[in-house]
Amino acid sequence: MGSRHAPVQPLSRNDPSRIGAYTLLGRLGAGAMGRVYLGRSAAGRLVAVKTIRSELAGEGDFRARFRHEIDAARRVSGAFTAAVIEADPDAEVPWLATSYVAAPSLDLLVKSCGPLPPAAVRWLAAGCAEALESIHRTGLLHRDLKPSNVLVSADGLRVIDFGVARAAERSTLTATRQAVGTPAYMAPEQARNARKTVQASDIFSLGSTLLYAATGHPPYKGDSVTEILTRLATEPPDLTDLPEALHEVVTHCLARDPADRPTAATLLDTLGSSSPSMSPAHLPDCALELIEEHRQWPRSTSPEDPTFASATSTPEIREPAPTQEPQKQRAPHLPTLLAAAIAVAMLLIGGTAGALIFHQSSSSTNPPRGGPPAEPDAPLSGAAQRPDGNPRILLNQPLGDGNTVFVVHGRGWPPGAQITIRLDKRPPSPSKPTVDARGTWNYAINQSHEFIAGKLPPGVHEVTASSNGTVTHTRFTVNNL
Numbered sequence: 001m002g003s004r005h006a007p008v009q010p011l012s013r014n015d016p017s018r019i020g021a022y023t024l025l026g027r028l029g030a031g032a033m034g035r036v037y038l039g040r041s042a043a044g045r046l047v048a049v050k051t052i053r054s055e056l057a058g059e060g061d062f063r064a065r066f067r068h069e070i071d072a073a074r075r076v077s078g079a080f081t082a083a084v085i086e087a088d089p090d091a092e093v094p095w096l097a098t099s100y101v102a103a104p105s106l107d108l109l110v111k112s113c114g115p116l117p118p119a120a121v122r123w124l125a126a127g128c129a130e131a132l133e134s135i136h137r138t139g140l141l142h143r144d145l146k147p148s149n150v151l152v153s154a155d156g157l158r159v160i161d162f163g164v165a166r167a168a169e170r171s172t173l174t175a176t177r178q179a180v181g182t183p184a185y186m187a188p189e190q191a192r193n194a195r196k197t198v199q200a201s202d203i204f205s206l207g208s209t210l211l212y213a214a215t216g217h218p219p220y221k222g223d224s225v226t227e228i229l230t231r232l233a234t235e236p237p238d239l240t241d242l243p244e245a246l247h248e249v250v251t252h253c254l255a256r257d258p259a260d261r262p263t264a265a266t267l268l269d270t271l272g273s274s275s276p277s278m279s280p281a282h283l284p285d286c287a288l289e290l291i292e293e294h295r296q297w298p299r300s301t302s303p304e305d306p307t308f309a310s311a312t313s314t315p316e317i318r319e320p321a322p323t324q325e326p327q328k329q330r331a332p333h334l335p336t337l338l339a340a341a342i343a344v345a346m347l348l349i350g351g352t353a354g355a356l357i358f359h360q361s362s363s364s365t366n367p368p369r370g371g372p373p374a375e376p377d378a379p380l381s382g383a384a385q386r387p388d389g390n391p392r393i394l395l396n397q398p399l400g401d402g403n404t405v406f407v408v409h410g411r412g413w414p415p416g417a418q419i420t421i422r423l424d425k426r427p428p429s430p431s432k433p434t435v436d437a438r439g440t441w442n443y444a445i446n447q448s449h450e451f452i453a454g455k456l457p458p459g460v461h462e463v464t465a466s467s468n469g470t471v472t473h474t475r476f477t478v479n480n481l
Contacts, residue, residue: 011037019049019095020088039097047085052094063089070096075138075403081131081159102294103158106213107147109287115216118245119282124150124157124213125249126271128206131159133264136199143197145205146185147212154280154291155440183228184218185209188256191229200258203267207253208237215241219254281437393465393472399479402455406445406476408463413439413470422464423451435467445476 009027011017015037017024022039028048029036033056039049056062067089074084087096106124110116116124128150135142142149144161151158183191187204190197208219219237222228237254239247249270255261262270280288389412396407410419410433418432421443429450433441445463446452456478465472 019051019093020086020091020097022047022049022097024049038100046100047097048100049095049097054093057092057094063094066094069140072138072140081134098160102296103151103153104290104294105148106150106152106157106209109152109290110147110213110216112290113284113286115241116213116287117282117284118214118243120280120284120287121210121214121246122249122271123280123282124152125206125210126268127157128159128209129264129267129271131157132199132202132206133268135159136202136264141197141199142202142205143190143194144182144186145202145209146182147209150209152283152287152291153295154288155436155438156280183225183232184220185212186232187258188232189258191232198258199263200261203253203261203264204255204258206267207250207261210246210250210253211237211239211242214243214246214250215239217241391467391470391472393463393474395463395474395476397476399477400456401479402457404456404478405447406463408443408445408465408474410435410441410443410465411439413441413467415439417467419443420466421445422466424461426451 011024011026015024015027015035019037019039022041024037024039026038027035028038034051034053037049037051039047041047052062052066070084070087070089083099085097085099088094104112128145132142132145142159145159149159149161151160185205185208187197187201190201190204212218217238217240219239220228220231220235221238222231239251242250249267252260252262253267283291391413392411394409394411396409397404400406408421413419413435415435415437417435419435419441420432421429423429423445429443431443431448431450433443435441443465446456458478458480460475460477462473462475
């Protein structure tokens with residue numbers, strides 16, 4: 001059994017106390033790209049702030065590449081990716097801030113609860129495939145999909161930490177064609193030459209991640225990176241203990257020739273046709289308990305604990321928003337308040353970069369009047385919700401530009417109901433989200449250009465969600481930028 005909790009580490013003398021508009025409360029971890037901190041906005045929202053190592057920041061055109069990748073990441077939208085809130089590639093130490101969620105990583109979940117049953121693995125596969133489809137649609141590649149970069153919650157999963165590796169691939173660390181990624185989970189072509197990485201390389205990493213979820217081990221093991229890469233180049237994957245029910249899906253993803261692997265869309269179709277009832281309910285009780293423990297962490301903290309932050313106390317926080325960075329070992333005298341699988345996330349909502357705040361809509365047939373009401377609790381935390389007979393919709397942001405993907409989040413709807421979505425007076429969307437067991441659903445307006453072929457036109461737009469006679473409305477505004 002793995003450790004279920006790990007604390008935030010206190011800031012050291014060498015750590016900044018503030019980055020951009022965010023007060024830093026502690027250190028979440030560090031990796032090849034830089035350090036990750038827990039930050040707090042002026043409004044009290046928690047974020048993960050990732051700083052880039054000075055060696056990378058000083059490398060040639062890194063800042064231009066970093067800026068390009070962040071701009072691209074902001075265009076990614078989907079229920080299974082997470083959000084870049086703000087970034088400054090021109091700062092002395094480049095940084096980016098992402099939204100934060102308390103949820104265990106797949107790596108921690110398997111270490112704590114053991115391999116997952118086939119139905120749960122197929123559910124994870126569908127979520128990861130949908131996330132990759134969103135990422136690939138923008139022209140991005142993930143390049144480092146692995147169990148620690150998949151956060152698991154009861155309302156779905158989040159694939160995190162993509163985009164920055166692309167910006168760094170031409171740095172001094174990879175100028176000699178060394179691989180970008182994690183050897184145990186990367187594709188053969190990626191291991192040979194990082195510049196040969198393609199969308200199918202992410203699918204191979206997905207197959208490796210699913211194998212780990214089902215068996216507790218990666219496809220290639222070794223005592224050193226060299227040993228792992230040698231086996232990757234010369235041996236078939238280790239499929240020991242892989243259930244027969246998952247054999248076809250996993251081996252298809254792990255095909256040595258990239259042309260023989262499915263696309264994310266093809267994989268989604270295969271999973272949907274063979275397992276139409278996939279849901280987090282297939283997770284074992286141990287996993288559901290671990291997810292709930294992580295979800296509730298803010299309620300068990302002591303904001304007045306002087307060890308929590310180096311200089312600033314923490315206000316009462318109701319619930320965090322999505323996602324964050326892996327943790328270090330537990331330090332003495334610190335409260336058990338953060339999930340071990342906190343990871344940096346790269347983008348749920350495209351377009352305008354602002355705080356990820358959902359606004360309450362009217363639950364009647366009349367649209368809301370006046371300005372936006374108070375911020376609701378935990379926008380995308382379906383684990384905390386139950387069908388309550390009061391169907392309503394929330395919006396991730398009330399204002400954006402023509403490229404913004406406005407995400408509608410439903411709460412309180414009858415489980416299993418199909419939702420009809422309209423924009424203004426246009427015909428309804430051909431896609432109908434299905435309400436999950438907790439009465440929630442998500443829908444990204446015009447992500448697939450289902451209402452308008454190009455950008456959303458300026459002005460005030462009304463979204464209508466309806467099902468079985470229940471009709472709700474909300475509005476958003478597109479500016480002229």
